[in-house]
Amino acid sequence: xxxxxxxxxxxxxxxxxxxxxxxxxxxxxxxxxxxxxxxxxxxxxxxxxxxxxxxxxxxxxxxxxxxxxxxxxxxxxxxxxxxxxxxxxxxxxxxxxxxxxxxxxxxxxxxxxxxxxxxxxxxxxxxxxxxxxxxxxxxxxxxxxxxxxxxxxxxxxxxxxxxxxxxxxxxxxxxxxxxxxxxxxxxxxxxxxxxxxxxxxxxxxxxxxxxxxxxxxxxxxxxxxxxxxxxxxxxxxxxxxxxxxxxxxxxxxxxxxxxxxxxxxxxxxxxxxxxxxxxxxxxxxxxxxxxxxxxxxxxxxxxxxxxxxxxxxxxxxxxxxxxxxxxxxxxxxxxxxxxxxxxxxxxxxxxxxxxxxxxxxxxxxxxxxxxxxxxxxxxxxxxxxxxxxxxxxxxxxxxxxxxxxxxxxxxxxxxxxxxxxxxxxxxxxxxxxxxxxxxxxxxxxxxxxxxxxxxxxxxxxxxxxxxxxxxxxxxxxxxxxxxxxxxxxxxx
Amino acid sequence: xxxxxxxxxxxxxxxxxxxxxxxxxxxxxxxxxxxxxxxxxxxxxxxxxxxxxxxxxxxxxxxxxxxxxxxxxxxxxxxxxxxxxxxxxxxxxxxxxxxxxxxxxxxxxxxxxxxxxxxxxxxxxxxxxxxxxxxxxxxxxxxxxxxxxxxxxxxxxxxxxxxxxxxxxxxxxxxxxxxxxxxxxxxxxxxxxxxxxxxxxxxxxxxxxxxxxxxxxxxxxxxxxxxxxxxxxxxxxxxxxxxxxxxxxxxx
Numbered sequence: 001x002x003x004x005x006x007x008x009x010x011x012x013x014x015x016x017x018x019x020x021x022x023x024x025x026x027x028x029x030x031x032x033x034x035x036x037x038x039x040x041x042x043x044x045x046x047x048x049x050x051x052x053x054x055x056x057x058x059x060x061x062x063x064x065x066x067x068x069x070x071x072x073x074x075x076x077x078x079x080x081x082x083x084x085x086x087x088x089x090x091x092x093x094x095x096x097x098x099x100x101x102x103x104x105x106x107x108x109x110x111x112x113x114x115x116x117x118x119x120x121x122x123x124x125x126x127x128x129x130x131x132x133x134x135x136x137x138x139x140x141x142x143x144x145x146x147x148x149x150x151x152x153x154x155x156x157x158x159x160x161x162x163x164x165x166x167x168x169x170x171x172x173x174x175x176x177x178x179x180x181x182x183x184x185x186x187x188x189x190x191x192x193x194x195x196x197x198x199x200x201x202x203x204x205x206x207x208x209x210x211x212x213x214x215x216x217x218x219x220x221x222x223x224x225x226x227x228x229x230x231x232x233x234x235x236x237x238x239x240x241x242x243x244x245x246x247x248x249x250x251x252x253x254x255x256x257x258x259x260x261x262x263x264x265x266x267x268x269x270x271x272x273x274x275x276x277x278x279x280x281x282x283x284x285x286x287x288x289x290x291x292x293x294x295x296x297x298x299x300x301x302x303x304x305x306x307x308x309x310x311x312x313x314x315x316x317x318x319x320x321x322x323x324x325x326x327x328x329x330x331x332x333x334x335x336x337x338x339x340x341x342x343x344x345x346x347x348x349x350x351x352x353x354x355x356x357x358x359x360x361x362x363x364x365x366x367x368x369x370x371x372x373x374x375x376x377x378x379x380x381x382x383x384x385x386x387x388x389x390x391x392x393x394x395x396x397x398x399x400x401x402x403x404x405x406x407x408x409x410x411x412x413x414x415x416x417x418x419x420x421x422x423x424x425x426x427x428x429x430x431x432x433x434x435x436x437x438x439x440x441x442x443x444x445x446x447x448x449x450x451x452x453x454x455x456x457x458x459x460x461x462x463x464x465x466x467x468x469x470x471x472x473x474x475x476x477x478x479x480x481x482x483x484x485x486x487x488x489x490x491x492x
Numbered sequence: 493x494x495x496x497x498x499x500x501x502x503x504x505x506x507x508x509x510x511x512x513x514x515x516x517x518x519x520x521x522x523x524x525x526x527x528x529x530x531x532x533x534x535x536x537x538x539x540x541x542x543x544x545x546x547x548x549x550x551x552x553x554x555x556x557x558x559x560x561x562x563x564x565x566x567x568x569x570x571x572x573x574x575x576x577x578x579x580x581x582x583x584x585x586x587x588x589x590x591x592x593x594x595x596x597x598x599x600x601x602x603x604x605x606x607x608x609x610x611x612x613x614x615x616x617x618x619x620x621x622x623x624x625x626x627x628x629x630x631x632x633x634x635x636x637x638x639x640x641x642x643x644x645x646x647x648x649x650x651x652x653x654x655x656x657x658x659x660x661x662x663x664x665x666x667x668x669x670x671x672x673x674x675x676x677x678x679x680x681x682x683x684x685x686x687x688x689x690x691x692x693x694x695x696x697x698x699x700x701x702x703x704x705x706x707x708x709x710x711x712x713x714x715x716x717x718x719x720x721x722x723x724x725x726x727x728x729x730x731x732x733x734x735x736x737x738x739x740x741x742x743x744x
Contacts, residue, residue, distance in 0.1 A: 028663060378654060378657075378670070395564075418528070422524075422528060422530040425524070425533075432517045469668040470671070470695075473699075476495045481514075484502075488512075
């Protein structure tokens with residue numbers, strides 16, 4: 001791939017779930033008004049955040065682990081073609097079949113053909129971001145195959161005809177009363193006296209799912225890791241439902257983004273410490289499932305691995321943005337993000353929400369399709385501090401903002417209003433005289449706010465967005481420069 | 493915008509025996525341009541900063557985010573749009589650029605600057621001071637040494653106030669939601685004033701407190717450090733009363 005004269009393509013439009021229907025500020029405005037959502041999210045993120053902080057603090061070598069994780073990922077991305085080829089041969093040698101999918105449409109087509117070939121109308125699924133990304137469930141439904149989510153939270157989302165709002169806890173926006181209501185409405189076989197006790201809800205889901213595990217012929221999963229050296233795939237989870245899917249059906253189809261590679265088995269030592277502590281705030285996750293090709297007489301007897309690009313090569317081509325591919329999908333950045341905590345995941349439009357989504361989604365789709373996401377951050381830096389592989393998210397957000405304005409400028413002859421304002425500001429600031437006059441000119445603002453001593457609501461564009469909720473100080477009578485000249489005049 | 497903060501910074505530094513200069517050729521560090529996506533437009537500002545301040549021993553700014561921009565962004569802009577010479581130049585200038593509390597504690601080795609401020613105060617560690625510059629507890633050390641000041645801990649102090657530069661305009665609803673929580677934390681402390689090392693965050697928090705007539709206001713760290721027994725900060729002077737809660741510059 002490298003060395004080709006054209007830029008690698010982004011994830012195509014019209015398929016998958018990487019693009020929202022509206023801009024972030026508009027979607028966020030609605031989410032912010034949802035008091036139930038605010039309460040659910042505030043409670044859940046605060047709890048996970050505290051748990052994470054506690055288990056991370058236990059490790060004296062946490063910073064070294066983060067650095068090791070970062071370096072392993074950077075190294076892997078730098079040698080991705082080689083490691084992918086190595087993974088392909090290792091998987092093939094152990095009886096698996098490797099497929100390459102350029103994009104979401106191709107990946108969906110491969111899965112649909114495989115599932116149809118088995119003559120089934122139902123498949124069970126392990127929680128997987130890649131399949132959410134490409135819209136696999138919708139593609140299967142279109143050919144009459146029901147894809148049953150078996151992760152409890154994904155099941156809640158699916159039964160609620162809803163979309164995931166968090167990478168790890170896709171139903172984080174729901175509380176237990178809402179879940180009970182969804183189960184009563186959507187589970188045909190549910191006990192009508194079901195309460196909203198967590199154990200009762202889990203019990204209802206278990207009963208609902210168990211029959212499906214036993215009857216399913218085909219399972220579909222994603223992968224947390226793919227080990228190039230051995231051809232081993234790995235899924236980490238909490239419930240064990242994933243392991244049911246990975247072991248009971250005859251056929252297993254795994255869809256893995258090409259960035260999920262690690263070079264060696266030994267590298268898991270680092271990631272299996274980083275991931276559970278960062279994601280669920282556990283020292284170790286309850287279930288870690290590993291499988292290598294096909295083992296005769298044990299587990300699925302047919303294994304397909306679909307390696308998904310869908311814009312990833314395009315991300316890799318941007319030296320300043322490619323670290324977004326290092327993400328191990330722990331969601332720590334979502335849980336600490338003050339923006340995510342208040343707006344929830346749906347506001348981001350893409351299946352990848354929060355800080356990581358704000359740098360990943362626009363790169364996968366091309367910046368113009370998710371242009372509002374890099375601005376959905378106050379650049380507070382909390383995400384960078386918790387990232388287990390040290391992705392400098394604020395820096396990439398700033399990089400993508402520049403990419404957006406520069407792409408816009410290259411494609412339009414007339415500059416945007418914002419670009420004109422920024423150029424004008426730069427022009428003023430490029431001259432001390434102009435700057436001094438501009439500051440003095442601010443005194444005109446003293447005409448406002450005389451009554452209360454502060455400037456209240458100003459119904460003009462931009463001023464309105466500020467003064468809607470915040471008073472503005474009246475400009476000073478004397479600027480600092482004029483004070484300095486009067487007090488220290490001539491002194492340099 | 494906030495001349496009192498600049499004046500206070502000069503006062504503190506001069507009181508500690510420093511020779512303070514204010515080169516009139518300086519303008520702005522260009523952070524707004526870089527953070528909004530206009531990197532090329534920031535180049536003349538980056539060049540100007542490096543030129544204007546080259547001759548000084550140390551550059552001190554009463555703003556964590558401006559210093560953060562100089563330290564972390566100027567080199568990025570210079571590498572992208574400037575000459576190799578400029579990269580060297582901005583790196584050299586960035587290495588001697590300090591946020592006020594860093595300069596006082598690390599360079600001058602002072603925590604007691606001889607200030608007097610008889611008020612109940614809470615400290616908000618602004619994001620860029622906290623996570624970009626890692627100023628740590630330096631501002632707290634300085635505040636603890638202020639005579640008569642009652643320092644109360646701010647709950648969830650490390651949470652962003654929601655300012656974020658143009659974020660406050662582009663995503664004003666989300667910004668306000670963050671502000672609401674920050675104001676609640678400030679008010680929960682029962683402090684008269686919330687202080688910080690960044691006028692922009694204080695403008696945001698102070699503007700919000702003023703709007704809801706909260707009875708608490710914001711004041712810049714430099715202003716607290718500048719106040720002394722001989723030259724105290726006078727609050728509630730009749731003709732100034734109304735301006736007091738508007739933001740950092742309004743506290744006289």
